[in-house]
Amino acid sequence: MKAWVEKGGYLNHTGRRWLSRLHVDNIKRIVVIRQCAFGDMMATRPFLVELRRFFPGAHITLSTVSRYQYALPHDLVDAVHVLDTEQRSLKGRWAQLKALGEPDVLFDLADTARSRLLTLLTPARVKLGFPYRRSFNRLLFDIGILRSDFHYEAEVLLDFLKIMGHKPQYPLEFAMPRHRRETAHPRIVYFPFAAMAEKSLSPESWCGVIEQAAQRLPQFEHVLLEGHKDEEGSEFLDQVLVQHDNVSVQPRLSLDALGPYMAASSVLVSGDTGVRNLALATHTPTLGIFFMTVPFRYWPRYEDCHEAVFHRDGQVPGRMDIVDGLEALLNRLYPARGVTAGQA
Incomplete structure (x- = not known):
């Protein structure tokens, strides 16, 4: 598969090789880190809809934090992983951070201190993210996407799939009741x-x-x-x-x-x-x-x-x-x- 990017993103050797050998049927486990409140969780829904379209056979886990439980898109994922921000035990924190196992693909859509730590400790085959500080690309990610303040957030998230050649639906599909x-x-x-x-x-x-x-x-x-x-x-x-x-x-x-x-x-x-x-x-x-x-x-x-x-x-x-x-x-x-x- 071609890496559909020119100057708008970051690719290391692992990311480029993974894209060149990508077969969607071989992707079995995906983790999506999204630690955000109500509004941004709504904006995540088209990404999850299109992620399912692109990887129809994958088990998708959404990882969030305990303070953001409202409007979780349970209908669009197979499992939810929650980091308890009130957890005081070091052993308990470590268990939560290691609970994701070894997914095939990890998307960090949060760029928070907790999401970066989770990304670092989760041994995924390939890791994708859009950190505001580009230095984190080399440290954490195999594929990095530029994040824009001048385009609708839900569309920016879809850039992670566009780099793989995916064609999202427009108008975006949120899997919500639809205005007529x-x-x-x-x-x-x-x-x-x-x-x-x-x-x-x-x-x-x-x-x-x-x-x-x-x-x-x-x-x-x-x-x-x-x-x-x-x-x-x-x-x-x-x-x-x-x-x-x-x-x-x-x-x-x-x-x-x-x-x-x-x-x-x-x-x-x-x-x-x-x-x-x-x-x-x-x-x-x-x-x-x-x-x-x-x-x-x-x-x-x-x-x-x-x-x-x-x-x-x-x-x-x-x-x-x-x-x-x-x-x-x-x-x-x-x-x-x-x-x-x-x-x-």
Whole structure:
């Protein structure tokens, strides 16, 4: 098999020889290290789908850490290996690090201190990774991929398979409930929370956005989606709820319920959150609000249904920036439900 790379990656002698002799039917055990929270785990799903397509006979183990148990893709792997970050016993830690045995292929999709140690101690036939510090290529990997902040994370992960000549499906397949534009409810969902408070607009700003959108887009239901944390409630929106009949609250949903709910909605308005990544995974239209995170890493461009609101100078987008962007997106995707039609 040819190594489909020129100057965009790292190959040592072992990696090049392995690629030249690769027969997918001979790969029996694969380990994928991915230690990440909800959103990035969603972005991992297309890689696992395509990994299964490329190596249909392989047993796939996903390795993660105990703090990241939410949204694990159990449906896409054969086993899950968990490093317990609370393990105090040296013997216990060592046993966890050696529990993966000797896989044929190891992918490190994490680039953390723990993932690097696990990669170093796991005697796989070939190891692939994308470390931010290239010095780790020679130390740890046989095949290294350049990692970009300017392309959607889920697509970047697929570069590991493209180097083997694999042709991923587009639009990407997440194996999640799928949005159908023609049957979507006239429902705009807002998720005004983030893991880090500074990555989200203030509650006052969100009130202004939702109220203005409810006035300009009366033909849509405007729904605030509550989160799972105690502080991710709807109390700050009480006054807007009283004043507008088309504004409501969706209480917290389980992960199993959230996928179908999002897929049946018209659009999600949100900052850089795990919920937005779930919307991307269901192909639900999104309007992303960015001012801290690099938007391009979380902005798929292979579909016409995603937009990002951000200023080149990094200023926080204002209420009108967001509502104007939302109106433009809805008019493009749902012309029959446009502002003109709603006001007639």
